[in-house]
Amino acid sequence: MKLIALNGLLGYGYSEVSLKAAFETKPDYIGVDGGSSDPGPYYLGSGESFTNRAAVKRDLALVLPLALEAGAPLIVGTAGGSGSREHLHWLRDIVREIAEESSLSFDMALIYTDVSQDYVNQKLAEGKILPMGPLELTPEDVAQSNRIVSQIGAEPFLEALRSGAQVILAGRACDTAIYASPCLLHGYDPALSFHMAKIMECGAMCATPVAAADVMQAEMGDGWFSLTPANPARKCLVSSVAAHSMYEQADPRYLVEPDGTVDLTGCQFEQVDERTVKVTGSRWIPAKEPTLKLEGTKLAGYRTVSIAGINDPQTIARVDTLFAGVQNFVKENTAGRYTDADYSLCLRKYGTPTTGDEPLAPNQCAMGIILDAVGKTQAIADEIMALARARMLHFDYPGRKSTAGNLAFPYSPSDLHMGPVYTFSIYHLARVDSLTETAKLVTERVGNK
Numbered sequence: 155m156k157l158i159a160l161n162g163l164l165g166y167g168y169s170e171v172s173l174k175a176a177f178e179t180k181p182d183y184i185g186v187d188g189g190s191s192d193p194g195p196y197y198l199g200s201g202e203s204f205t206n207r208a209a210v211k212r213d214l215a216l217v218l219p220l221a222l223e224a225g226a227p228l229i230v231g232t233a234g235g236s237g238s239r240e241h242l243h244w245l246r247d248i249v250r251e252i253a254e255e256s257s258l259s260f261d262m263a264l265i266y267t268d269v270s271q272d273y274v275n276q277k278l279a280e281g282k283i284l285p286m287g288p289l290e291l292t293p294e295d296v297a298q299s300n301r302i303v304s305q306i307g308a309e310p311f312l313e314a315l316r317s318g319a320q321v322i323l324a325g326r327a328c329d330t331a332i333y334a335s336p337c338l339l340h341g342y343d344p345a346l347s348f349h350m351a352k353i354m355e356c357g358a359m360c361a362t363p364v365a366a367a368d369v370m371q372a373e374m375g376d377g378w379f380s381l382t383p384a385n386p387a388r389k390c391l392v393s394s395v396a397a398h399s400m401y402e403q404a405d406p407r408y409l410v411e412p413d414g415t416v417d418l419t420g421c422q423f424e425q426v427d428e429r430t431v432k433v434t435g436s437r438w439i440p441a442k443e444p445t446l447k448l449e450g451t452k453l454a455g456y457r458t459v460s461i462a463g464i465n466d467p468q469t470i471a472r473v474d475t476l477f478a479g480v481q482n483f484v485k486e487n488t489a490g491r492y493t494d495a496d497y498s499l500c501l502r503k504y505g506t507p508t509t510g511d512e513p514l515a516p517n518q519c520a521m522g523i524i525l526d527a528v529g530k531t532q533a534i535a536d537e538i539m540a541l542a543r544a545r546m547l548h549f550d551y552p553g554r555k556s557t558a559g560n561l562a563f564p565y566s567p568s569d570l571h572m573g574p575v576y577t578f579s580i581y582h583l584a585r586v587d588s589l590t591e592t593a594k595l596v597t598e599r600v601g602n603k
Contacts, residue, residue: 155340155374157333157350158384160186162357162366164213164230165205172369172384177220179371184221185332186213187355188245188323189232191449198301199451199576201240207248215252222260222320229311229322229332237326238301239268245323250600259601260321263314266594267304267325271296273592274448274580282585284445295452295579302450302580307412310593311335317597325593326449329355330411333372342374345416345438350379352409352416353398353433360398361388382430389429396423412446412589415439444589450580455497456532457572458539460525462546462561468553469560470521476549476560477501483545484538497529497538523561528575539569 158176161168164186189197193204203210221228234241242264249262274296277283283291296302303326312335314322324332333351338344350372353360358368361383369384381390399418400406409416421435464470481499488497504522525542529535547559586592 155183155337155342156181157183157185157336157354157372157374159333159354159357159370159372160184160213160217161368162187162355162359163190163205164188165210166357166367167209167213168357168368169385170216173216173220175386176369176371176384177224180224181226181371183229183333183336184217184226185229185231185336185355187232187329187332188230189235189237189241189326191236193235195451195576195578196574198236198238198303198449199453200574201238201301203235203241203244205235207244210245211248211252214248215256218249218252218321219256219258222258227315227320227322227336229324229335231324231327231329231332233323233325237267237303237305237324239266239325240301242266242323242325249321249323253600257601259599261317261319262321262323262598262600263317263319264596264598265306265310265314265322265324265327266596267306267310267327267592269302269304269448269592271299271302274299274302274450274584277584283448284583284585286447286581286583289578289581291580291582296450298452299450299579300452302448304584304592305412305447305449306593307331307446307589308335308338309413309589310595312339313590313593313595315339317595319597321600328411330409337374343377343436343438344414345436346374346377346379346433348409348411348413348416348438349399349418349421349433349436350374350381352401353395354381356398356401358383358385358388359401360395361390362394363388364394378432378434380426380430380432386429390431392423392425392431395431395433412441412444414441444586445583446586446589446592448580448582448584449578451576452579454575454577455528455530456535457575458527458529458532458535459570459572460539460543460563460568461565461570462523462525462543462563462568464521464523464561466556466560467520468551472551473501473503473521473523476546476551479549480542480545484541487541488538492534492538495530497527497534499538499542500526502526532571532573536569536571543568
């Protein structure tokens, strides 16, 4: 069986030459990951996509007619970047738009993965919530959460594939589930299916030259799978494929999924030709206790930032002392109006300071800083930043020779109003009775033919 990964993330782009070459091999399934939690909680909290709509539409508009003509189902996971209902509908509308513009007709399945506050509270009361780190979970955290999604594994995709859908759009999902589910449907070994899926889900990231923005091909056989980049300018090597097996894993020996764990300790990587690597020996360990990850967000405030550079070595040497003085100044000037609970102010430093002996090129700064204010309201954040930026600019210190400012601002206006800030309120595992209990499958006919 042959599968292709369109690229590492829908909207990243890919070579049309690669796409054409991939379809010449007559693939059985096409997959692409549509999102990630890597960009942080903002996009789940806001309901916006971190991927560009025009770029996503381009990626889909090229492949969708080819997939339908080839009879190869197109599977997209974590729609819209974060996979909530709003994100899923965002991507659904793009697909409908492409279908109308290109006169396409097909059956489409939508997999919703949102969960309610009641669902999480019940799991919490039953002691079925497991931490993934230091973040605790209380009923108050759940009540403050504006969106909560579950990260599904392969089972809901299997249900959608069995429905006969030609296009499958899923909410929040494990990247591996996109590619492993067709293999499981056809009875292939789950260890090899998930191992293959783990490597290819980032597109040509497992090839050299590395590129998330290109097409990867996989072939699944009896006791093996192989990977070959579609672009003739790239090649898979044992080193690149083995390295990507360990990508994003806490333990490089194991790939942990909701459905079970892939043991990599006995796997073998073989260079079968200049551009293809064959993998064997992965072993499957079924999950003793099925779990799904829950991701929830809550509003943390509103942000204003100011970006600046510092060239003077004396100011750089004292930047932390200056900022402590700025914080005290802001606290004194807002006393009686704001408390520590109303805002936060932090300094972020970038770059390696020079010694003062090296000449600086025009427009070069020796240290970059970001003043970052978060307030309960945008007005509070703006006021805190105005005070902090002005005080940091003119803060005096012993030995200071200049009467001009300490900072150079690359932008005017200097204060950038970032708007709402979200934080993860829920980032936990939930023990589940079924790996499909948080998924809802809805099918529709797109087009009139």
